[in-house]
Amino acid sequence: MPPDAPPTCDPQTDLTADAQPDRFQRAREAQAVALLEDYVEMIGDLIAEHGEARVADIAQRMGVAHPTATKAVSRLKREGLAVSRPYRGVFLTEDGAALADRVRQRHRVVVDLLVAVGVPRETAELDAEGIEHHVSDATLHAFEGFLDAKG
Amino acid sequence: MPPDAPPTCDPQTDLTADAQPDRFQRAREAQAVALLEDYVEMIGDLIAEHGEARVADIAQRMGVAHPTATKAVSRLKREGLAVSRPYRGVFLTEDGAALADRVRQRHRVVVDLLVAVGVPRETAELDAEGIEHHVSDATLHAFEGFLDAKG
DNA sequence: TTCGAAATGTAGCCAGGGCTTTATTCCGTG
DNA sequence: CACGGAATAAAGCCCTGGCTACATTTCGAA
Ligand SMILES: [Mn+2]
Ligand SMILES: [Mn+2]
Ligand SMILES: [Mn+2]
Ligand SMILES: [Mn+2]
Numbered sequence: 001m002p003p004d005a006p007p008t009c010d011p012q013t014d015l016t017a018d019a020q021p022d023r024f025q026r027a028r029e030a031q032a033v034a035l036l037e038d039y040v041e042m043i044g045d046l047i048a049e050h051g052e053a054r055v056a057d058i059a060q061r062m063g064v065a066h067p068t069a070t071k072a073v074s075r076l077k078r079e080g081l082a083v084s085r086p087y088r089g090v091f092l093t094e095d096g097a098a099l100a101d102r103v104r105q106r107h108r109v110v111v112d113l114l115v116a117v118g119v120p121r122e123t124a125e126l127d128a129e130g131i132e133h134h135v136s137d138a139t140l141h142a143f144e145g146f147l148d149a150k151g
Numbered sequence: 152m153p154p155d156a157p158p159t160c161d162p163q164t165d166l167t168a169d170a171q172p173d174r175f176q177r178a179r180e181a182q183a184v185a186l187l188e189d190y191v192e193m194i195g196d197l198i199a200e201h202g203e204a205r206v207a208d209i210a211q212r213m214g215v216a217h218p219t220a221t222k223a224v225s226r227l228k229r230e231g232l233a234v235s236r237p238y239r240g241v242f243l244t245e246d247g248a249a250l251a252d253r254v255r256q257r258h259r260v261v262v263d264l265l266v267a268v269g270v271p272r273e274t275a276e277l278d279a280e281g282i283e284h285h286v287s288d289a290t291l292h293a294f295e296g297f298l299d300a301k302g
Numbered sequence: 303t304t305c306g307a308a309a310t311g312t313a314g315c316c317a318g319g320g321c322t323t324t325a326t327t328c329c330g331t332g
Numbered sequence: 333c334a335c336g337g338a339a340t341a342a343a344g345c346c347c348t349g350g351c352t353a354c355a356t357t358t359c360g361a362a
Contacts, residue, residue: 017196020212020214021212021213023276023280024189024214027189027280028350030281031182031281034178042171049168054339055341060172061171061175062175063171063172063175064320065320065321065322066340067321067340067343068319070340070341070342071318072319075319086327087326087340113268114290117264117268117293117294118297119289119294123289123290124290125174126177127290129177129285130181131282131285131286134280134281134285136274138274139265139270139275139278142269142270142274143269146268146269179319183348186349206309207308207309207310215349215350216350216351217310218311218312218350218351219349221310222348223349226349237310237357238311238357
């Protein structure tokens with residue numbers, strides 16, 4: 001080891017270092033469900049607008065090819081969030097619809113908070129699409145509290 | 152179509168619907184670089200603490216098995232962010248070190264902003280690990296402005 | 303100086319989430 | 333009511349990012 005090497009162990013930084021694996025695993029987990037959340041929310045939108053969600057529309061809104069959307073729908077069905085029959089539209093289960101509502105509301109709160117702290121609406125809308133999936137219930141409540149106090 | 156079906160086309164909602172594919176693609180892109188950002192920042196931490204980043208330490212901090220860390224390091228090397236020789240520690244390139252610094256600073260700002268709007272520090276630290284990767288430069292500047300105005 | 307434990311590398315598996323290409327089904331129109 | 337175009341499904345490819353199992357190298361202690 002070179003003579004000017006930093007100390008091998010610093011109890012101060014080691015405390016936060018120990019917590020890192022859990023933080024990262026939590027972030028990975030959130031990212032794994034992010035896609036499902038976006039699909040469910042968006043399928044809810046399509047159903048509200050058109051009465052049903054067709055695979056072609058889902059693919060177009062997500063900006064993916066239709067086989068990609070079909071695969072995603074399969075995962076949603078496997079998770080009990082959606083139902084569909086061959087060559088028919090996709091619909092949400094009770095669980096799926098409830099999740100869609102929660103996700104939509106959280107999205108709105110995140111955008112509102114970003115705007116409230118000075119982020120341009122357009123940018124807020126863009127960034128919120130990714131941020132929302134990492135906002136825990138505790139943070140969401142804090143956001144709502146802040147918005148209430150400000151409004 | 153059932154008689155009570157919603158209208159097929161609502162120009163108001165269609166406006167936001169048209170923008171959605173780009174939003175989602177942007178979020179997917181951000182998520183693709185998120186892992187690299189976390190690795191680079193964390194490798195920078197290890198180098199600062201120990202003078203080098205060993206694969207075993209990287210794996211432990213990320214909460215993954217060591218071959219997973221090895222693969223990630225390969226990607227970092229391919230992206231020109233890190234260098235290493237077989238059975239030796241991992242080091243950051245100039246680009247890698249610069250990215251690590253940016254990422255570390257952004258992480259700090261995000262945590263500070265969350266705390267400033269009322270999120271408990273512990274929760275802020277957890278959520279920031281995922282949120283940070285979706286915070287654009289514009290949003291980051293807004294965060295800094297808000298923190299300045301408040302402090 | 304040797305040798306065994308620990309670190310690192312390699313191979314190969316899996317699931318997720320993209321894609322293109324090809325087959326099948328549906329449905330509005332003629 | 334038949335048919336052709338559009339929608340859907342199915343098959344199969346790629347890359348990422350996890351994993352386990354096994355091979356190789358390093359290095360400190362005996
Ligand atoms: Mn989203
Ligand atoms: Mn959303
Ligand atoms: Mn992170
Ligand atoms: Mn971070």
